[in-house]
Amino acid sequence: MSNLTKVLSKMRWLQPVVGAVALILIWAFANFAELVDPVLLPSPLQSWNAFVEGMTEGTLGHDFYRTIFRTMLSFIIATIIAVPCGVALGSSDKLYRSVEFLIDFFRSTPASAMFPLFLVFFGIGEEAKIAVAAFGAALIILFNTAYGVMNARQLRQLAARVMGASKMRILWDVTIWESLPQTFIGLRSGVSMALVIVIVAEMFIGSSDGLGKRIIDAQMIFNMPEMYASIFAAGALGYVMNLLFTLIEGRFVHWGGK
Amino acid sequence: MNLPHRVPPLDEGNPVTASATLSADTVTPTEPAGDLSDRLRWFAPGTHITIRGLTKTFADGTVLYKDFDLDLPRGKVVSIFGPNGCGKSTLINMISGIMDYDAGQILFDGKTARETKIGYVFQNYREAGFPWLRAIDNIRYPLKFLKLSKAEQDARIEKLLASFNVSIDLNRFPYELSGGQQQLVSIMRALVIEPEVLFLDEPFSALDYEMTLFLRDKLQSVLTDMEITTLLVSHDLDEAVELADEVLLLTRKPTSVAARIPFDAPRPRNAETTVTPEFIDVKTRSLEIFQREVRKP
Numbered sequence: 001m002s003n004l005t006k007v008l009s010k011m012r013w014l015q016p017v018v019g020a021v022a023l024i025l026i027w028a029f030a031n032f033a034e035l036v037d038p039v040l041l042p043s044p045l046q047s048w049n050a051f052v053e054g055m056t057e058g059t060l061g062h063d064f065y066r067t068i069f070r071t072m073l074s075f076i077i078a079t080i081i082a083v084p085c086g087v088a089l090g091s092s093d094k095l096y097r098s099v100e101f102l103i104d105f106f107r108s109t110p111a112s113a114m115f116p117l118f119l120v121f122f123g124i125g126e127e128a129k130i131a132v133a134a135f136g137a138a139l140i141i142l143f144n145t146a147y148g149v150m151n152a153r154q155l156r157q158l159a160a161r162v163m164g165a166s167k168m169r170i171l172w173d174v175t176i177w178e179s180l181p182q183t184f185i186g187l188r189s190g191v192s193m194a195l196v197i198v199i200v201a202e203m204f205i206g207s208s209d210g211l212g213k214r215i216i217d218a219q220m221i222f223n224m225p226e227m228y229a230s231i232f233a234a235g236a237l238g239y240v241m242n243l244l245f246t247l248i249e250g251r252f253v254h255w256g257g258k
Numbered sequence: 259m260n261l262p263h264r265v266p267p268l269d270e271g272n273p274v275t276a277s278a279t280l281s282a283d284t285v286t287p288t289e290p291a292g293d294l295s296d297r298l299r300w301f302a303p304g305t306h307i308t309i310r311g312l313t314k315t316f317a318d319g320t321v322l323y324k325d326f327d328l329d330l331p332r333g334k335v336v337s338i339f340g341p342n343g344c345g346k347s348t349l350i351n352m353i354s355g356i357m358d359y360d361a362g363q364i365l366f367d368g369k370t371a372r373e374t375k376i377g378y379v380f381q382n383y384r385e386a387g388f389p390w391l392r393a394i395d396n397i398r399y400p401l402k403f404l405k406l407s408k409a410e411q412d413a414r415i416e417k418l419l420a421s422f423n424v425s426i427d428l429n430r431f432p433y434e435l436s437g438g439q440q441q442l443v444s445i446m447r448a449l450v451i452e453p454e455v456l457f458l459d460e461p462f463s464a465l466d467y468e469m470t471l472f473l474r475d476k477l478q479s480v481l482t483d484m485e486i487t488t489l490l491v492s493h494d495l496d497e498a499v500e501l502a503d504e505v506l507l508l509t510r511k512p513t514s515v516a517a518r519i520p521f522d523a524p525r526p527r528n529a530e531t532t533v534t535p536e537f538i539d540v541k542t543r544s545l546e547i548f549q550r551e552v553r554k555p
């Protein structure tokens with residue numbers, strides 16, 4: 001018994017992957033026992049092979065890259081617009097109160113509901129996808145940045161003020177820093193939102209490449225391994241982006257939570 | 259007439275017009291002449307900060323200060339002591355210019371707070387330091403509001419570090435330092451500009467006893483050297499008296515001055531000071547007044 005606990009505690013590092021391994025085992029078992037039509041549910045190995053093949057010889061790599069590119073571009077546009085606006089909103093009570101409803105309203109509106117609108121304005125090309133994803137991400141970033149600035153603790157601003165700092169200086173030297181943890185929450189949610197919208201846009205706004213397009217194409221012709229491979233690629237992309245952001249955040253907002 | 263020693267009138271006028279308001283016929287009829295002449299008091303030579311007619315009411319109707327007058331001497335340490343919630347923090351916040359007041363006038367040698375070099379040490383050092391800056395950059399930060407060259411800034415820092423003679427790694431971020439070290443950084447940040455006035459709001463109350471003693475000694479020796487007008491709020495009567503040239507006792511709200519008790523013991527003061535008859539006398543009298551105030555209905 002004590003031996004078992006020893007062995008288990010030695011295998012602690014395995015813990016994080018236990019869930020994933022279990023899922024793959026269940027999947028493999030369901031496939032092996034033919035619990036689900038094998039056409040709909042290929043084996044994990046088949047799907048993995050499709051992924052590797054797509055990445056090395058096929059066009060999955062290209063689609064992967066296109067999706068990253070679109071996501072990052074929309075995210076960058078969103079950040080450039082939303083962060084300064086958020087700071088402005090957050091530092092002026094009057095301004096914030098006059099647009100609070102508007103922001104809340106659009107934030108609650110599913111971005112996908114805006115697709116047609118953006119199509120009308122930007123046509124069915126690349127611009128519409130980028131614009132709608134940037135829009136969705138910008139709202140989240142805007143809201144969080146404004147919120148961070150508004151709720152920045154008073155004391156540090158007072159400390160700067162007593163030293164003789166002007167209003168602008170206080171905003172620049174203190175308030176913006178103070179709002180960074182919240183802004184980063186906004187950026188992280190923003191980039192996830194951009195990815196979601198880009199994938200959906202690739203599926204439904206006439207697109208010739210991208211993971212979304214790939215997933216829907218595979219589904220049309222019932223190429224299930226291909227579809228799972230693409231879904232996996234999209235998931236991995238989202239996960240890695242989140243991870244990357246957490247790392248950047250830890251570096252940048254090193255004092256957060258301390 | 260000894261004009262420089264007179265406090266300017268309250269009616270927002272600039273000090274130059276002061277002589278005009280002296281003659282009775284310039285007083286508006288609605289304003290009782292008695293009130294005004296009261297305000298036109300002389301103040302003792304050596305006064306640095308003059309507070310006249312200070313009034314502060316909170317949104318919920320609480321009247322904290324009404325027509326509060328106070329003169330504070332130059333280059334001395336005044337300890338403010340009073341019942342909980344009597345408005346000690348509010349008072350020094352209004353004087354230092356980080357809190358607005360409804361009426362009245364606060365001048366530093368005729369200047370406003372904005373025109374005066376002020377150092378402020380907050381009780382809550384965790385929330386007053388800038389965690390995105392290293393300790394040394396925290397200390398250096400207020401220098402950018404003075405017109406100093408880089409070399410002059412460095413010289414200031416050098417001098418300050420030398421006078422504190424501390425052995426902490428100032429290249430760390432504040433959150434990597436102990437509480438006492440963080441407060442020490444706050445104190446240095448407040449002093450680096452060589453302020454005309456230093457405010458300390460219960461600076462040691464969040465620290466352990468050993469650190470408190472250490473910082474108290476450091477602060478005292480630096481203040482003695484620099485001769486900065488200092489206002490210290492403390493809830494520890496021993497500390498208030500030990501550091502003070504004068505103990506300022508406040509009443510419950512609406513707040514007024516209950517008493518001012520001078521304490522002239524030589525510096526540097528230390529644990530031995532606290533057993534001298536003078537110290538005990540000042541402390542006893544302060545305590546009596548404090549208790550009388552606390553017991554008032």
Ligand SMILES: Nc1ncnc2c1ncn2[C@@H]1O[C@H](COP(=O)(O)OP(=O)(O)OP(=O)(O)O)[C@@H](O)[C@H]1O
Pocket residue numbers: 316317318320322341342343344345346347348349493
């Ligand atoms: N925003 C506010 N609205 C209403 N009342 C307030 C407000 N801020 C402070 N007060 C009141 O003003 C009084 C003085 O507060 P202050 O913090 O200056 O007291 P203090 O003497 O520093 O107290 P302590 O000993 O707790 O530090 C308190 O009784 C408090 O209830």
Ligand SMILES: [Mg+2]
Pocket residue numbers: 346347348459
């Ligand atoms: Mg207080």
